[in-house]
Amino acid sequence: MTEVASNESAIFSGRLSSATQSWLVDHAVNGTVLLPGTGLLELVLRAGGEVGWPLVRELTLQAPLLLPIEGGVQVQVVIGAEESGGRPVSIHSRPEGDVAAPWTGHAEGLLGAGPLPVAAAELAQWPPVGAVAVEVGDAYEVLLGMGYEYGPVFQGLRAVWRRGEEVFAEVVLPEQAHGDAARFxxxxxxLDAVLHAPLVVGDGQTVLPFSWAGVSLYSAGAVEVRARI
Incomplete structure (x- = not known):
């Protein structure tokens, strides 16, 4: 992290490469490897936590972060000075080693100073009362036909239920990625696998998440998640 003395901003710099972070190659859409939107969210959560602003009030994705077959990309998360009780945040990248290349903006948002109150979760009884199971045995074959080319690390969807407009999902991080879980x-x-559930029960359109709101982290390092969507 680099603090900017003149205006209390903070800049976090890093590098992404499918060679050194091999799990990234397991996320491709229509033949293109790209950082999932959940990866951009993770970058913002981590940076916000480092400066004491752990709530992602909002984050809007502007452009996908594409990963080259060889080499990597430089990434910056920039957190601005406080404005009206929040701090603006943005994510940019450019090809590694090309100092003349322009920075591409991938997301902009706003951080808050404290986590949201923990909402009562209707997940104590699992599966939830009245929820009807959805067959997911061929989920990743179906998603492949829609353009989602998920490799083993991203094939975490294990069960889905529906109750009216609600969707419930059970996802598990594949064992080969357990060693990385504590780093995030x-x-x-x-988290991306949670988003596979509405795709499975959806109308067959290929879509990507483009915004997040009210995101707080209460514990870290999970390898299994139950979610209501």
């Missing part, structure tokens, strides 16, 4: 608030592949 929530491993991007695990």
């Amino acid at each position: 608030g929530v491993h991007p592949a695990l």
